[in-house]
Amino acid sequence: MNDLTPDSSERLDVSAPSAEKDIALFANLLGDVLREYSRKRVLVVVERLRDGFLTLREQDDPELRAKLMKRIDQLDPQTLSEVIRAYTIYFSLAHIAEEVQSFLARRSRIxxxxxxxxxxxxxxxxxxxxxxxxxERFQTLLDRLVYLPVFTAHPTEAKRRTTLETQRRIFLLMLDWRRSVLNAEEEQDRMAEILREIQILWKTDEVRVHKPQVTDEVRQGLYFFHASLFETLPQIYRNLERAVRRAYGPESDIRVPSFVAFGSWIGGDRDGNPFVKPDTTALAVRMHCEEALTEYIRRVKALTRILSHSNTLVQPSQAFLDSLDEDEDYWLGAMGQTPRRYYHEPYRRKLAIVRHRLETNLARVQARIAHPEAPTDIIKGYDDAESVLSDLHLIRDSLVSHGDASAADGPLADLIRLVESFGFHLVQLDVRQESTRHTAAVTELFARQPGAPFYESYTEPQKLQALAQAIAHPYPFLIDKGTLTPDTRETLEVFEVMARMRAEISARVFGSYVISMTHHASHVMEVMLLARLAGLAGKTPKGWHCDIRIAPLFETIDDLERIDTVMSALFDNETYAALLKASGNLQEVMLGYSDSCKDGGIMSSAWNLYEAQEKIVALAEGRGVHCRLFHGRGGTIGRGGGPTHESILSQPDDTVHGQIKFTEQGEVLSYRYANPETALYELTMGISGLVKASRCVIEPPPKPRKDYLGIMAELARCGEEAYRELVDAEGLLDYFYEVTPVDAIALLNIGSRPSHRKKADRSLNSIRAIPWVFGWAQSRHTIPAWYGIGSAIERWRGGDLERLAKLQKMYEEWPFFRAILSNTQMSLFKAEMHIAASYTQLATDKDRAARIYGLIAAEYERTRTQVLNIAGLHGLMEETPDLQLSLARRNTYLDPLNHVQIALLQRYRSSPDQDDREQWLDPLLRSINAVAAGMRNTG
Known part of the structure; x- marks a missing residue:
């Protein structure tokens, strides 16, 4: 059976009565809170709207619909806000109930x-x-693995950290209840505790009062480490080691390396975000270091209480004893204590030094956070994380030497795993900037040199030659930074900060320098020249050196199609090839899912990404270069989202060579990483997908069927044509801005980054992919995730039953094609054409809106029919009934929410004066949060 084929015998049942029971319990408790603490009418309105729209979903009734909309129109802003908040809290409680039951189902299976x-x-x-x-071959595969999720802040998680913490407490209370045998009184006590937390949720404002600063976004990202990942990651390795022993026998000497790392863009991504400055990047790096050190110190304190072995009862290893002798100067000098403390408890004595050194490092980084210009001569406890590991390894090996391997394999092993994974840097911070900023800086630098020609007038080969010569030159430019334009000065300072933070914190502190809108090889070489000016790369008498990894980002359909041209020019450039070799001979290439989908539609985007991966990996291998693909996935299907396991398995054969890097965006962070129990499952699924997809490392992969490739190329062409017919249709963008809440999304305090590249430009090129996807999702169109697929399939197969059978076989055998149609089913299920039609009343030109809506509705039915025919299903998502039920539950409350949002948009946009307009803004923004929570999409 194909690995993507659902197997009912192995399905995790989260739709069992227990999940329904818990959701009903939460709903009743929420009702109790509303009854006591909300306006008197709120609970009645919530229930009547829910019941009324549920009736309409079963059978349309114009009279009932008008009655419900009249009820909504009669509500004042404060009551509407409370109604919306009630629905939002219901969604979060339903998600908690499902998450608890998912975890319990997995534990039951185990x-x-x-x-x-x-x-x-x-x-x-x-x-x-x-x-x-x-x-032996499996060890080879393990040694090649790198699993690297990258946390981003566009958009930031709509939930506040305060809300996440309350939801975590409710999760733990319900989990403990369902795992314990309680008497009637204890059950009442537990219910009272949960009621108290729901009451706190109700009295906590889930909408931020102010737009978050970048530092707020950094803290939001850090939350998931101390709330979940520090606990989860060691458990991942323990589970994998146990699975190795079960599969290969307890005598197997397979060693599981620490191959999971985390990245971040928060504080490094400055593309289109004017609030990310060089100082912001430095602060983010120091905050990461502070978080890691704080966790290590906490664990060292705990270990000190545990490892109380006496040297009168055990004999530590000689290497360990020698290290204690070497520590005496540190005891007397830095610590100011006599070495007699813990005299007969050698491990406690060693850990006291480890703790002191880590605390010294922590004090140093905290001083820099408080005062960035603090003296650089502040004493260091440890020079680097490798020195910490050296001390921890000494303790571990000594414990093993006198028969205490069990003590070495507990919290000490977990701490070692954390230090191996997180070092002093915690995450590898990627820096991102658009190519035009680098071109402008390099142009100005060349222009400031005596007799220099106009750089921008050069052809591409001339630019590459000039850049290569400047990079190799010992003194490429004479620069007076004070005379440079502010933009160029800031661009140079970014690279200077990178060099400074590498020296201050760790050589591993930065991941890649990502260049968005990479159109030419010179765009990469320009960044390399700027890095050269900061000392991050260059040539010395000893040879080339390079301390920066540059990842070109190919985003649009056109960029993806010429990826091999750009990368060939780079790989064939002697200077770049030498620098690449000096940095480890690993080329990272980032692929943009969002803009390519916005540009050419989902079918064309998926296929161009597939072909681009094959081309770049083959190209790199032909030059003897290792290639790691960096997938710029969003939370939604329209931005490359979907289940991680299936997504990895659907990559082209022989392209995942043990390494996968991908962005984790928006609401995905809280859904996957807020609870350790869920984070363990999500990371396991992703890693197992990587292991399976990397089998090509140890054996030849199966050759893809050429007929499937040819069919897919034709489907992509037809899909792009259909999508472009829609986005190029007269009035489509006016329709988008009028029938979606995209104007209000820009006011929602969920991210520091602007929604448009150019503020006054409302073109498709200007609007970012996030609000493009988010807006369509809010109004239940969800077109970026499916539009064009139905037309593509219909045009290719016509009425030919043999062609239908071919597509059905592709769906059964080819993970890539199956993943596309499975994700399409989810997007179609989340779309609601009858609700989308209601949003068209917001349009000023009703005839034009009706025409465009007609195109969308017809394509929806076309896509639904074709996908179900190929999958052999009667209804959407029949293969995943648990997820189907979960989404269906939410529709009961999403339907009234969408109609409330329509009413609010009408009032907000039609209000004649600013004060009247402002009173509707709060409930409108809350409605956006609520719909996003219900659909589990923020873009």
Missing amino acids: SAGGRLWRGSFDHTLRQFAEEGVSA
Whole structure:
């Protein structure tokens, strides 16, 4: 059976009565809170709107619809805000109930002792062993693995950290209740505790009063580490080691390296965000370091209480004893204590030094956070994380030497895993900027040199030659920074900050320098020249050196189509090839899902991304270069989202060579990482997908069927034509701005980044992919995720049953095609054409709106019909009934919310004066948050 084919015998049942029971309990408790603490009418309005729109969903009734809309129109702003908040809290509670039941279902499967679900380490490794993958070959694969999720802040999670913390408490209370045997009184106590937390939720404003600063976004990203990931990551490795022993036997000497790392764009992504300055990047790096050190110190304190071994009862290793002797000067000098403390408890004595050194490092970084210009001669405890690991390894090896391997394998092993994974940097911060900023800076630098020609007048080969010569030159430019334009000065300072933070914190502190809108090879070489000026790259008498990894980002359809031309010019440039080799011979290439989808539609985007991956990997291999693909995925299908496991498996064969890097955006962060129990599952599924997709590292991959590739190319062409017919239709953009709340989205305090590249430009090129996808999702069109697929399939197959059978076989056999149509089903399920039609009443030109809506509705039905025919289903998402039920539950409350939002948009946009307009803004913004929570989409 194909790995993407659902298997009912292995499905995790979260639609069981227990989930329904918990959701009903939460709803009743929320009703109690509303009854006591809201306006008197709120609970009645919530229930009547819910019941009324549920009736309309079953059968349309114009009279009832008019009655419901009249009820909404009669509500004042404050009552509307409370109604919306009630729905929002219901969505969060329903999600908690489902998450609890998912976790319990997994634990039940584990307790039963049988095979676990597809995507578990147990199932994956047993499959490998049964199919003849030897322990030696599996070790080779493990040694090549890099799993690298990258947290981003566009958009930031709509939920505040305060709300996440309250939801976490409710999750734990319900989980403990369902796992415990309680008497009647204890159940009443537990229910009272949950009621109290729901009451707190109701009295906590979930909408931010102010737009977040970049530092707020950094803290938001850090939340998931101390709330979840510090606990989860060591458990991931423990589970994988256990699965190895089960699959390959307890005598196996397979070693699991620390291959999971995390990246971030928060504080480094300055593309279109004027609030990310060089100082912001430095602050983000220091905050990351502070978080890591704080966690290490906490764990060292705990270890000190545990490792109380006495040297009168055990004999530590000689290497460990020698290190204690070497520590005496540190005891007397830096610590100001006599080495007699813990005299007979050697491990406590060593850990006291480890703790003191880490605390010294922490004090140093906190001083820099408080005062960025603090003296650089502040004492260091440890020079780097490798020195910490050296001390921890000494303790571990010594414990093993006298028969205490069990003590070494507990919290100490977990701490070692964390330091191996997070170092002093916590995350690898990527820096991103648009190519035009670098071109402008380089043009100005050349122009300031005596007798220099006009750089912009050069042809592409001439630019590459001039850049290569400047990079290799010992003194490429004479620069007086005071005379440069502010933009160029700031661009140079970014690279100077990178060099400074590498020296101050760690050489691993930065991931890649991402160049958005990379159109030419010179765009990469321009960045390399700017890095050269900061000392990050260049040539010395000893040879080339390079301390920066540059990742060109190919975003549009045109960029994806010429990816091989750009990268060939780079790989064939002697200077760039030498620098690449000096940096480890690994080329990272980022692929943009969002803009390519906005540019050419989902079908064309998916196929161009597929072909681009094949081209760049083959090109790199031909030059002897390792290539890592960086997938710029969003939370929604229209921005490359979807289940991580299936997404990795759907990549082209022989392109995932042990490494995967991808962005984790928006609401995805809280859904996947807010609770350790869920984070463990999500990381496991992603890693197992990486392991399966990387089998090409140890054996030849199957050759793709050429007939499938040819069909897909034709479908992509037809899909792009259909999509462009829509976006090029007269009035489409006016329709978008009028029938979606995109104007209000720009006012929502969920991210520091502007929604448009150019403020007054309302063109398709100017609007960012996030509000483009977000706006369509709010009004239940969701067209970026499916539009054009139905037309493409219909045009290719016509009425030919043989062609339908071919597509059905593709769906069954080809993970890439299956993933596209599975994700399409989810997007079609979230779309609601009858609700989308209601939003058209917001349009000023009703005839034009009706025409455009007609195009969209017809394509919806066309896509739905074709997808169901190929999948052999009667209804959308029949293959994933649990997710189907979960989304259907939300529709009961989404329907009234969407109609409330329509009424609010009408009032907000038609209000004659500013004061009247402002009173409707608060409930309007809350409605956007609420719909996003219900659909589980922020863009």
